[in-house]
Amino acid sequence: MKGNLVLLPFAERCKNILAANCQAYLNTIKADAKGSKDDIHTSRIHYMFRKGKPYIWVKEDDLHNMNVIIDERSSLSVAAVFPGPLMRLLKSLGKGPARVTFSGDIIALKDSKVLALSEGLQQRLEKEQNYASHCSFAVSSVLSSASINCKSRIKLFEEILHQRSNYxxxxxxVRSCNYIDGGGKIHEVEMKDFDVPKADFLFPFTEKLIDGINQSQERRRALMLFCLEYHNAHARDALMFSVDQFGFDVLAKVPESTTSNAQSLQYIWKEFRFTFKEKVTDVEALCALLMGMEEEVLQSVRSYSGLA
Structure with a gap:
């Protein structure tokens, strides 16, 4: 485990966001029989990647369906998943979730393509559900700790699968891609550098994993120990806010400056990056790695205290 800050390339961050989420905001140009208007219509839709291309589902009664008949130009915005207390904390700090934005054109699918897409979605969700049902107790305990508002991907797609005629x-x-960080700064991503998200068993569980960890005081104390061990940062509280195949990020409440007077300490929330020694591809391997980290840190604390 490395405690230094290792920033992922913007293209990699885009891939991680897209793989962890399945909901986006679609923007189309309002139109009627007389042509396009200046106004933009926005609503939330569901998406998935298939053979490297994004596909979306729009409700049958949504204005997007009329707009794209006149003008197929559109854009998609996908935000990083920030469940529960994490989103409230970020809002209090004046930050927003990082986002991926696409500009491009919407192309309607033929009936045969729609059927193939639905079948592909069904197969993918069945694999994810089967994987989750066979996870170890350690993994299932973390995922089950997530709040009831943190829905699984299969729950989010359930209506589409059961009511396909309504979508x-x-x-x-895609014509262009941008990464927008939490501070609102836009970073253009070259499409040649963009690697579409691969099907694995880590990202579909990211939101529940993060929320499950953050809902547990014991696991948050472990994050605080990680900050101390790898960054020499004395955290008063800590929350995981992102995870990927190469590491995870933590927001920790740490002293703003060093001072000998503990009563006058001012605390701020600061970001810390923890980089894995090797790439992980599923939530089982990730949880095993986190448990190993906890053991190592506790052993280090015992050794330092002369208790080993």
Whole structure:
């Protein structure tokens, strides 16, 4: 485990956000029989990647379906998943979730393509559900600790799978991609550098994993120990706010400056990055790695205290 800050390339951050989420905001240009208007219509939709391309589902009664008949130009915005107390904390700090934005064109699918897309979604969700049902106790205990508002991917797609006639499916042809960080700064991502999210068993569980850890005081204390061991930072509280195949990020409440007077300490929330020694591809391996980290840190604390 490395405690130094190792920033992922923007293209990699985009891939992680897209793989962890399945909901986006679609923007189309309002139109009627006389043509396009200046106004933009926005609503939340569901998406998935198939063979490297994004596909989206729009409710049958949504204005998008009429707009794209006149003007197929559109954009998608996908935010990083920030469940529960994490989102409230970020808002209090004046920060927002990082986002990926696409500009491109919407292409309606033929019936045969719609059927194939739905079948592909069903198969993917069944694999994820089967994986979750066979996870170890350590993994299931973390995932089950997530709040009831933190829904699984299969729950989010359930209506589409059961009421396909109420949705219209499209392919989204991407022209450009941007990464927008939590401070609102825009970073252009070259499409040649963009690697589409791969199907694995880590990212579909990211939101429940993060929330499950943050809902537990014991696991948050472990994050505080990680900050002490790897960053020499004395954290008063800590929350995990992102995780990927190469590491995870923590927001920790640490002293703003060193002072000998403990009563006058001012605390701020600061970001820390923890980089794995090797790439992880599923939530089982990630939880095992985190448990190993806890053991190592506790052993280090015992050794330092002369208790080993």
């Amino acid at each position: 219209v499916a499209y392919r989204f042809n």
